[in-house]
Amino acid sequence: MDWISILENSARAGVGKDAIVFALAAIGLNVHFGYTGLLNFGQAGFLAIGAYGTAITVTYFDQSIWLGFFVAILAAVVLALLLGVPTLRLRADYLAIVTIAGSEIIRLCVRSVTFGEYTGGSTGLNSFADGFYEVNPLQGGPYGFGPWRYSADTMWWILVGWSLVALSTLLVFALVRSPWGRVLKSIREDEDAARSLGKNVFSYKMQALVLGGVIGSLGGIVNAISTRAVQPDNFSTTITFFAYTALILGGAARTFGPILGAVIFWVLLAFTDSLLREMNRENLLPEAIISGTQIGQVRFMLVGLGLALLMVFRPQGITGDRRELELDAR
Amino acid sequence: MAPDRRTPQLLRAFALALALLLVAAPSGGAQEPIDAGNEEAAQTIRGTLSDGKGTSTRDDDVLVEGVEITVRAVGGEEVGTVTTDEEGVWSVGVPEPGAYQVEIDTSTFPDGAELRNEERRVIQTSLNPGQTRTINFPIGADSRQTTGGLADLAQRIVLGINFGLIIGMMAIGLSLVFGTTGLTNFAHAELVTFGALVAYFFNQTVGLPLLLAAPLAMVVGGAAAGLSDLGIWRPLRRRKTGLIAMLVVSIGLSILFRYLFLYQFGGRTRPYGDYNLQRAIDIGPVSIVPKDLWSIGLSLTVLLLVGFLLQRTKIGKAMRAVADNPDLAASSGIDVDRVVLFVWVTGGALAALGGVLLGLGEQVGFQMGFRQLLLMFAGITLGGLGTAYGALVGCFIVGLVVQVSTVWVPSELNSVTALVVLIGILLVRPQGILGQSERIG
Numbered sequence: 001m002d003w004i005s006i007l008e009n010s011a012r013a014g015v016g017k018d019a020i021v022f023a024l025a026a027i028g029l030n031v032h033f034g035y036t037g038l039l040n041f042g043q044a045g046f047l048a049i050g051a052y053g054t055a056i057t058v059t060y061f062d063q064s065i066w067l068g069f070f071v072a073i074l075a076a077v078v079l080a081l082l083l084g085v086p087t088l089r090l091r092a093d094y095l096a097i098v099t100i101a102g103s104e105i106i107r108l109c110v111r112s113v114t115f116g117e118y119t120g121g122s123t124g125l126n127s128f129a130d131g132f133y134e135v136n137p138l139q140g141g142p143y144g145f146g147p148w149r150y151s152a153d154t155m156w157w158i159l160v161g162w163s164l165v166a167l168s169t170l171l172v173f174a175l176v177r178s179p180w181g182r183v184l185k186s187i188r189e190d191e192d193a194a195r196s197l198g199k200n201v202f203s204y205k206m207q208a209l210v211l212g213g214v215i216g217s218l219g220g221i222v223n224a225i226s227t228r229a230v231q232p233d234n235f236s237t238t239i240t241f242f243a244y245t246a247l248i249l250g251g252a253a254r255t256f257g258p259i260l261g262a263v264i265f266w267v268l269l270a271f272t273d274s275l276l277r278e279m280n281r282e283n284l285l286p287e288a289i290i291s292g293t294q295i296g297q298v299r300f301m302l303v304g305l306g307l308a309l310l311m312v313f314r315p316q317g318i319t320g321d322r323r324e325l326e327l328d329a330r
Numbered sequence: 331m332a333p334d335r336r337t338p339q340l341l342r343a344f345a346l347a348l349a350l351l352l353v354a355a356p357s358g359g360a361q362e363p364i365d366a367g368n369e370e371a372a373q374t375i376r377g378t379l380s381d382g383k384g385t386s387t388r389d390d391d392v393l394v395e396g397v398e399i400t401v402r403a404v405g406g407e408e409v410g411t412v413t414t415d416e417e418g419v420w421s422v423g424v425p426e427p428g429a430y431q432v433e434i435d436t437s438t439f440p441d442g443a444e445l446r447n448e449e450r451r452v453i454q455t456s457l458n459p460g461q462t463r464t465i466n467f468p469i470g471a472d473s474r475q476t477t478g479g480l481a482d483l484a485q486r487i488v489l490g491i492n493f494g495l496i497i498g499m500m501a502i503g504l505s506l507v508f509g510t511t512g513l514t515n516f517a518h519a520e521l522v523t524f525g526a527l528v529a530y531f532f533n534q535t536v537g538l539p540l541l542l543a544a545p546l547a548m549v550v551g552g553a554a555a556g557l558s559d560l561g562i563w564r565p566l567r568r569r570k571t572g573l574i575a576m577l578v579v580s581i582g583l584s585i586l587f588r589y590l591f592l593y594q595f596g597g598r599t600r601p602y603g604d605y606n607l608q609r610a611i612d613i614g615p616v617s618i619v620p621k622d623l624w625s626i627g628l629s630l631t632v633l634l635l636v637g638f639l640l641q642r643t644k645i646g647k648a649m650r651a652v653a654d655n656p657d658l659a660a661s662s663g664i665d666v667d668r669v670v671l672f673v674w675v676t677g678g679a680l681a682a683l684g685g686v687l688l689g690l691g692e693q694v695g696f697q698m699g700f701r702q703l704l705l706m707f708a709g710i711t712l713g714g715l716g717t718a719y720g721a722l723v724g725c726f727i728v729g730l731v732v733q734v735s736t737v738w739v740p741s742e743l744n745s746v747t748a749l750v751v752l753i754g755i756l757l758v759r760p761q762g763i764l765g766q767s768e769r770i771g
Contacts, residue, residue, distance in 0.1 A: 039574060086757040092574065093514050093715075094756060097707045101749040104704055112742045123463075126429040126456045127404050229429065229456045241581050248578070297593045304585030311578045312566065 001282060006274040008147035013270030014263045015148060017226045020161035021047070022265065024219030025243040026250070026258030027168045031212035033244070034252035035176055036205060037188035038212075039096040042083065043243050045103030046213045048235035049075045050220025052110055052119060055230045058128035060118050065131035069221060076217035079106075080210040088205045100237055111232030124231035132157075132225050154226075161222045165259060168215045173255045175211075184208055185253075245307045251320030260318060273299055373457040375401055375432060376421035377465045379414045393418035394469055398438045404429040404454065413438075429456045434467050443469050481615035486734045488616050488626075492691070494729020495629035498722040500684030500699075501706040502636065503555070503677015509653030509716030510670050512573045513563065516580045518681060518706070520587040522699030525551040525682020526689040527595055533602050540604040544686045548679040555678020558583075559671050584700070591696040599695035625687050632683065633722065636676075640718055645672055653716055705732065705745065708752040714762030723763055728752075 013019065025043050032038040053072030057063050083102050087095040110119040119125065138152040150158060175181050183204050186194045195201050224230050242265070250261020276295045279285050290298060316322040379394040394414060401409040401422045409430065414420045424430060433452045436445060445451065446468040453465050504518040528550045532543035562583075566576055610617040640646040651659040652669045660666045681699075688698060705728050710716075713724025728748045735747040755762070 039577075086753055090756065090760050093577070094711070094760065096514065096577070097711055098753055098756060101704055101708065101752055105746050105749050108743060108746050112740065114740045114743060120454065123453065123455045123465075126454060231456075238585070241585060244578065244581070294593055297589045300589040301586050301593065304582045304587070304589065306582070308579045308582030308586065311575050311582065312569075312571065315575055 551682025
């Protein structure tokens with residue numbers, strides 16, 4: 001058993017692309033679900049909008065990638081408004097169904113042949129990220145230490161990604177401590193009470209939906225520039241559920257909950273994956289129970305089981321406060 | 331009501347269900363690699379040059395031989411040029427992952443062949459480590475579009491009726507469970523898949539005819555749903571778990587069981603052993619295979635029976651009473667837990683039958699139910715959340731919309747139409763068609 005490589009893989013997963021993308025997605029969900037009590041099941045749609053907004057601006061409209069980032073964020077705002085207008089006045093589960101429908105509409109449209117001219121169909125788009133790497137101040141390399149040794153380009157997007165995570169966290173931290181944030185929490189606790197105090201609940205919910213959606217779209221942008229490609233099936237509803245798992249694991253309605261959750265989630269996934277693969281290579285696993293291709297499936301089964309058990313036995317996650325999470329659909 | 335005493339019971343139920351499913355022998359043969367896990371293998375770009383009529387047999391496809399195809403790294407040098415063989419197949423090994431473009435040389439086409447879309451001579455793609463990517467250049471006119479006009483519309487309407495009845499049948503359980511317990515059960519789709527897989531097991535592994543396998547699947551599916559209520563949902567209700575928490579639990583279970591099905595069944599879709607090759611019969615402008623006619627007839631019969639159950643029997647009335655107002659029902663002497671269990675069993679059995687009928691129309695696969703989940707949600711929201719008849723009416727409309735819209739909308743986007751309709755309805759009439767008009771939110 002090559003324990004060093006298993007541990008190194010896990011350590012790398014904790015700072016890699018997936019940890020950054022899911023941290024951003026989960027910070028957005030934290031604004032929706034943790035602080036406001038909105039059940040947004042369409043976070044994958046916001047990630048897709050972020051990634052495709054950037055890519056299409058560059059490949060189809062032939063503009064710079066910096067305009068692409070702007071377009072992506074603007075598109076996320078528009079998407080949040082579109083999803084929010086019909087549903088935010090309704091019960092929580094309606095928002096859940098409409099947002100999940102919205103994210104599937106986006107995925108089905110971008111992977112279709114009909115819009116293939118803009119989106120590249122099921123193969124997606126690539127070679128749009130050059131503008132981002134041209135301004136890379138790092139040269140040569142490798143950078144980092146221990147298991148974390150990266151080329152200049154990789155280090156560049158890792159730095160930018162984690163900076164975005166830090167900025168989003170800081171922004172959310174400041175906002176939820178403001179009077180604005182206290183209104184959000186009061187809406188989560190009792191919408192009618194907030195309304196009877198004269199707060200425009202619909203407007204506050206909409207602002208929360210937009211803010212969380214935009215942070216989610218940053219996750220999509222990081223995904224696009226780090227892989228230098230966008231592909232529609234990277235934005236399936238499973239992504240949303242994984243982001244929820246990360247959020248609940250770390251602790252919803254907590255400043256560092258989403259980051260902690262995303263990092264632990266991917267370290268655990270990489271660890272089980274590497275461990276099972278090593279055991280498989282050393283023939284420690286009977287072929288009848290688990291073959292090479294089934295390792296990925298077992299991993300997903302563990303995620304599902306983990307999410308269910310977590311929600312039943314420790315809904316507040318690692319850092320959360322149980323009293324803050326007595327949510328219920330009205 | 332001590333929550334601590336309930337905990338071991340829950341854990342035991344989880345463990346038991348998992349152990350049972352893991353121990354059960356894999357029902358299929360070779361597993362298709364879904365997860366591109368094998369990092370050692372080189373990357374490959376491949377494809378088949380054919381006119382892809384889209385028929386299931388592929389026997390009538392015209393295969394194009396002797397066409398040159400070139401693969402280049404994007405902004406880099408050429409990786410290789412190949413010529414398609416007599417079956418139209420080509421394949422290029424690629425040394426490194428990354429972005430590539432594949433170009434087809436139209437000057438090497440044999441006489442009469444042309445690209446369906448002249449602008450798609452160059453296709454960009456990207457490869458992950460170890461990935462094999464299939465690139466297809468469709469040849470000739472797009473023959474997948476059937477002839478338009480009224481005959482086409484009539485055909486679509488009949489297909490839509492069949493599909494609408496099937497998802498309506500599947501969704502009754504989803505809607506009634508919501509009505510009686512408030513749970514939005516994302517794992518309902520896995521009950522559908524489970525039913526289809528159990529029928530596949532009895533049909534293809536045990537060798538029973540499908541007519542016997544389907545009722546058996548209903549029994550097993552109903553029992554599984556009932557056990558899930560007894561083992562998971564009832565204890566959770568006792569613990570006073572919130573509805574959103576239960577919803578998230580159902581998502582976890584949905585992921586768990588979907589990948590368990592993939593683990594057991596493999597990623598390939600497979601047909602049942604019976605009724606595969608049927609000649610379509612013409613009724614007026616509509617041509618339909620007998621199994622679809624039987625499917626419509628069977629669905630109608632079952633749904634009439636369900637209607638009778640709900641309308642005339644004592645347990646049916648109790649079900650509607652609990653769905654309407656659980657507290658009032660409980661205080662008038664109805665055993666709510668028993669009614670909820672009955673709802674789960676009935677809903678699970680109907681979902682299983684729906685899964686079998688769905689698998690009869692397409693094929694059996696590990697995420698066949700999950701694919702329909704959003705349409706089921708759309709249907710029951712459209713009809714009015716929590717009602718049995720609303721689920722039927724709404725799903726019937728959704729099924730019709732999905733099929734009929736393909737006359738105007740490309741069929742790859744037909745689910746999009748249904749979901750857009752759902753959002754539109756919520757704007758105008760949020761309580762759905764049959765839902766009671768109440769102030770929601």
